[in-house]
Amino acid sequence: MDYRDSTEEAEYRATLRAWLTENVPAKHDDERTNAEMAAERLAWHRKLYEGGYIGQSWPVEWGGKGLSPTMDAILNEENGNADAPSLPAMVGYIGRALQMFGNDEQRARFIPPTLSGEIQWCQGFSEPGAGSDLASLTTKAVRDGDEYVISGHKMWTSAGQWADWCLVLARTDPDAPKHKGISAFLVPMDSAGLVLQPIVLANGDPETSEVFYDAVRVPASALVGEEGDGWKIAMTTVAYERGPSDVGAISTLNKQLASLERHAKATGATADPRVRLELARAYVRGEVVRLVALEQLSSRATGKLVGEEGSVAKILQTEASQELAHLALELHGADIVTGRAAEVVGQYFQTRPMSVYGGSAQIQRNIISSRILGMPRS
Structure with missing residues (x-):
């Protein structure tokens, strides 16, 4: 494999580098709160989007640029070289899950505002007794008419306190083998019955959280894919x-x-x-x-x-x-x-x-x- 830039990639890199030189925000010498740093990251996300540098390899129909995935690597590299704020990580994986497994209505509703930064996400996977062994999760979702009722406890929900929505794994079939009875849901973080408690890590930052779901109701349309698709979506x-x-x-x-x-x-x-x-x-x-x-x-x-x-x-x-x-x-x-x-x-x-x-x-x-x-x- 030739790791050198092609002509197209070299031109893209030069254009991006010039844009970063003009747009990377000035550094702050004072100590900032976590909320201020989160606001800075969000502002940079939106700035990148306005400049056309978010969703490089995403399909055009979903708000992307339709470019080669190698452009994502160039953006990643040059953003670091310019000492710019961090790139929006969850667009890269929760956004992909929506693209690959969401239905047309979900894609139209969530993907464009995810790329633009209007919607911020977190991921409700791990639990106190289900971290590395994720398939042992016990959070449950019970169908009740046109709704699902979600009850359980999630741990290590990174950026949960800044998120608008969460991709949540819950067990919908307690009798199925543990990998097969799991489903995925799109849950608003301001839902009734949802309580978030920030967890202060060893570095002093409350960048992750535990989240309690006490009979949280979501519409049946919040289900991603079909019941039982949760493990595939998670992997x-x-x-x-x-x-x-x-x-x-x-x-x-x-x-x-x-x-x-x-x-x-x-x-x-x-x-x-x-x-x-x-x-x-x-x-x-x-x-x-x-x-x-x-x-x-x-x-x-x-x-x-x-x-x-x-x-x-x-x-x-x-x-x-x-x-x-x-x-x-x-x-x-x-x-x-x-x-x-x-x-x-x-x-x-x-x-x-x-x-x-x-x-x-x-x-x-x-x-x-x-x-x-x-x-x-x-």
């Missing part, structure tokens, strides 16, 4: 969630490495050959993530659906992020414990759950060994 969603270009991982890695390089130069740390070696290794790890993502997006451009290869990208992305964050701790020295590098400490703790969410590292390795390499399970 497709997390397959896109594991893609570095779909969730903005390349952008984040580029931003963090550039920041760390600036710090190392400013403090004179680059005079140490060991520091230069570790920075080089961090660059190589990021490049591996970028090239693997580009290869997978190129494969997608031929019409191949996202599959097990996303597990490879997920492991590489996790390791690159965690090792870069650990290096940042080392290079900031005493500032880590004095509080002068609170953001670096926060980023470090933010990378720790990456080994678990979207499917744990152990599950990813099982998928690679059994489904890609064809190794026996025992």
